[in-house]
Amino acid sequence: MKGEKILLSHGSGGRLSYNLIKELILPNFTSPCLQKLDDGAILRMKGFRLAYSTDSYTVDPLFFKGGDIGTLAVCGTVNDLAMCGAKPLYLSCSLIIEEGFPLSCLEEIVLSIKRASLMAGVDIVTGDTKVVNRGAVDRLFINTSGIGLVKEGTNISGGNARVDDVIILNGPIGNHGITVLSAREGLKFETAVQSDVAPLNLLVNDILEVSQDIHVLRDPTRGGLATTLNEIALSSGVEIEINEEDIPVDEEVQAACEILGYDPLYLANEGKLVAFVPPAIAPEILRKMKENKYGSKSKIIGKVVKKSEGLVCLRTRIGGKRIVDMLTGEQLPRIC
Amino acid sequence: MKGEKILLSHGSGGRLSYNLIKELILPNFTSPCLQKLDDGAILRMKGFRLAYSTDSYTVDPLFFKGGDIGTLAVCGTVNDLAMCGAKPLYLSCSLIIEEGFPLSCLEEIVLSIKRASLMAGVDIVTGDTKVVNRGAVDRLFINTSGIGLVKEGTNISGGNARVDDVIILNGPIGNHGITVLSAREGLKFETAVQSDVAPLNLLVNDILEVSQDIHVLRDPTRGGLATTLNEIALSSGVEIEINEEDIPVDEEVQAACEILGYDPLYLANEGKLVAFVPPAIAPEILRKMKENKYGSKSKIIGKVVKKSEGLVCLRTRIGGKRIVDMLTGEQLPRIC
Numbered sequence: 296m297k298g299e300k301i302l303l304s305h306g307s308g309g310r311l312s313y314n315l316i317k318e319l320i321l322p323n324f325t326s327p328c329l330q331k332l333d334d335g336a337i338l339r340m341k342g343f344r345l346a347y348s349t350d351s352y353t354v355d356p357l358f359f360k361g362g363d364i365g366t367l368a369v370c371g372t373v374n375d376l377a378m379c380g381a382k383p384l385y386l387s388c389s390l391i392i393e394e395g396f397p398l399s400c401l402e403e404i405v406l407s408i409k410r411a412s413l414m415a416g417v418d419i420v421t422g423d424t425k426v427v428n429r430g431a432v433d434r435l436f437i438n439t440s441g442i443g444l445v446k447e448g449t450n451i452s453g454g455n456a457r458v459d460d461v462i463i464l465n466g467p468i469g470n471h472g473i474t475v476l477s478a479r480e481g482l483k484f485e486t487a488v489q490s491d492v493a494p495l496n497l498l499v500n501d502i503l504e505v506s507q508d509i510h511v512l513r514d515p516t517r518g519g520l521a522t523t524l525n526e527i528a529l530s531s532g533v534e535i536e537i538n539e540e541d542i543p544v545d546e547e548v549q550a551a552c553e554i555l556g557y558d559p560l561y562l563a564n565e566g567k568l569v570a571f572v573p574p575a576i577a578p579e580i581l582r583k584m585k586e587n588k589y590g591s592k593s594k595i596i597g598k599v600v601k602k603s604e605g606l607v608c609l610r611t612r613i614g615g616k617r618i619v620d621m622l623t624g625e626q627l628p629r630i631c
Numbered sequence: 632m633k634g635e636k637i638l639l640s641h642g643s644g645g646r647l648s649y650n651l652i653k654e655l656i657l658p659n660f661t662s663p664c665l666q667k668l669d670d671g672a673i674l675r676m677k678g679f680r681l682a683y684s685t686d687s688y689t690v691d692p693l694f695f696k697g698g699d700i701g702t703l704a705v706c707g708t709v710n711d712l713a714m715c716g717a718k719p720l721y722l723s724c725s726l727i728i729e730e731g732f733p734l735s736c737l738e739e740i741v742l743s744i745k746r747a748s749l750m751a752g753v754d755i756v757t758g759d760t761k762v763v764n765r766g767a768v769d770r771l772f773i774n775t776s777g778i779g780l781v782k783e784g785t786n787i788s789g790g791n792a793r794v795d796d797v798i799i800l801n802g803p804i805g806n807h808g809i810t811v812l813s814a815r816e817g818l819k820f821e822t823a824v825q826s827d828v829a830p831l832n833l834l835v836n837d838i839l840e841v842s843q844d845i846h847v848l849r850d851p852t853r854g855g856l857a858t859t860l861n862e863i864a865l866s867s868g869v870e871i872e873i874n875e876e877d878i879p880v881d882e883e884v885q886a887a888c889e890i891l892g893y894d895p896l897y898l899a900n901e902g903k904l905v906a907f908v909p910p911a912i913a914p915e916i917l918r919k920m921k922e923n924k925y926g927s928k929s930k931i932i933g934k935v936v937k938k939s940e941g942l943v944c945l946r947t948r949i950g951g952k953r954i955v956d957m958l959t960g961e962q963l964p965r966i967c
Binding site: 298299300301302303304305306307312315316319320323324326328329335336338340341343345347348349350351353355384385387388389390391392393394395396397398399401402405406408409412418419420421422423424425426427428430431432433436438440442444628629 | 634635636637638639640641642643648651652655656659660662664665671672674676677679681683684685686687689691720721723724725726727728729730731732733734735737738741742744745748754755756757758759760761762763764766767768769772774776778780964965
């Protein structure tokens with residue numbers, strides 16, 4: 296470790312992030328909650344179960360089509376709680392602001408935070424504001440943490456995928472990644488695509504109303520769908536197979552990816568989830584998801600095929616099969 | 632607000648911070664917890680009371696005599712929970728790291744986080760790591776949030792100070808401020824002074840063992856003792872009187888203040904608290920505090936003299952009386 300330095304890819308959500316956490320964080324903090332590497336911790340307190348999660352938001356630019364850092368900071372943490380099967384209730388919000396930041400922009404972001412909290416039905420109950428000298432932070436970073444309640448009977452974790460589980464995705468991938476990238480670079484196709492940032496807790500609630508027997512819920516943010524599925528495959532010790540032709544990608548996103556050389560499987564999303572569910576209840580869950588505003592384009596994209604050390608395979612459109620790895624390196628820093 | 636910009640003093644913990652929160656945050660977020668402006672929120676959930684708090688740490692330099700940003704990030708949030716009368720249980724920890732940051736420094740900070748959590752008896756249960764491009768953050772910022780449990784019968788808030796309450800301080804002030812300042816500027820007296828950063832939850836536990844009838848607990852961090860007392864005076868609608876000669880200040884800190892032109896009343900502390908308690912139980916609480924490692928130099932420094940719109944007065948050594956205002960402007964940015 297001596298002489299080594301932190302690289303951007305340590306924060307990509309991909310391979311190097313995973314290694315950093317495994318080697319530096321997990322050996323020092325022995326809480327079983329943390330060891331599970333889920334989106335949040337489940338704490339048993341006084342006989343009930345509390346979900347607890349945190350995320351820092353450093354997105355560049357602060358404002359983009361479909362949202363801004365404020366929307367992201369609320370939805371991101373709400374979604375992390377929802378992915379634990381929790382009903383999100385309370386958020387904390389901590390701002391780190393660069394000296395000289397326009398008050399009018401701050402106000403706009405505060406209003407986005409308010410709007411997103413109302414949409415998600417959560418309360419901001421505690422906060423903090425720090426101002427640092429010019430150059431010590433790039434404009435504004437936000438941290439939110441959140442707490443929620445998990446019903447008895449729900450047991451959702453990245454480690455719970457089982458052979459034969461059906462994998463449902465709630466809509467097209469890559470929109471957030473392409474939106475932020477094009478806003479940052481001032482690219483022309485930015486007009487057509489917008490971020491999918493959205494609170495997914497009500498969609499999760501709909502899913503859990505059909506059945507509590509949901510094995511995994513995860514939102515493919517940094518590192519994209521490919522990385523999320525790899526994490527699940529590793530945690531659960533299974534092989535996952537997904538079908539390229541079943542994975543929805545909007546036409547404009549596909550076009551942008553072809554021009555820029557990106558693979559939508561690795562692009563960040565902020566309003567997407569994958570659900571691993573037993574085959575018997577999959578059709579009913581899919582039907583229910585399609586009724587929700589944030590699930591109208593839901594599709595079954597694949598299944599868990601067998602036990603393994605953790606592998607994700609893609610059936611391509613032309614009938615081939617290839618291994619889909621975690622994101623290696625960094626595709627788009629500061630995407631969320 | 633149009634055209635206005637965020638100033639360093641908006642983050643000082645003093646007057647401008649107070650105004651920013653009052654004008655921009657409170658009107659938009661109507662949770663009664665937030666409106667109280669305490670160090671944390673008290674949430675009633677399923678019949679018991681949860682304390683919840685967050686803070687971001689941007690201290691410069693990262694390492695200083697007596698601690699580092701990791702120690703600070705744990706103790707600061709533990710103390711915010713303790714000031715609500717809660718027993719801190721779980722922390723979240725979120726790192727924002729600059730590309731190129733040495734892994735060995737990160738390891739050292741992670742070990743400090745581990746050590747401080749063990750001392751405070753709290754578990755880090757969830758976290759997040761972001762890496763941003765060079766120049767987007769000054770080395771490393773940390774956010775922690777924490778949750779704890781508040782016993783039935785405790786009702787501690789900055790708004791609960793009552794006439795005749797006795798004010799107890801647990802030791803000398805200004806050490807953290809002077810330590811960070813001298814480390815930053817490479818001043819010579821840095822050898823003698825060290826930060827007081829410490830977890831105060833066990834001291835608070837001792838206090839609450841004597842009596843649950845404690846009215847206010849608050850740690851004078853940013854903005855110092857003067858600002859903290861002003862916040863309490865404002866929230867409670869009272870006039871506070873403190874005696875200059877009873878306020879402990881270490882000799883080296885006093886000397887440094889005289890050379891540099893600082894007032895110890897406005898310097899940040901990271902291991903200090905003020906307790907507002909009914910006069911009848913004050914002697915017993917003082918005795919109990921003195922038995923604790925972090926309270927051995929506790930002193931009664933003043934009392935609440937009457938109802939008012941919120942005022943803090945200082946009886947000077949030579950018998951005069953002057954008004955002590957909140958910190959205006961910014962004394963030492965990035966002190967915590």
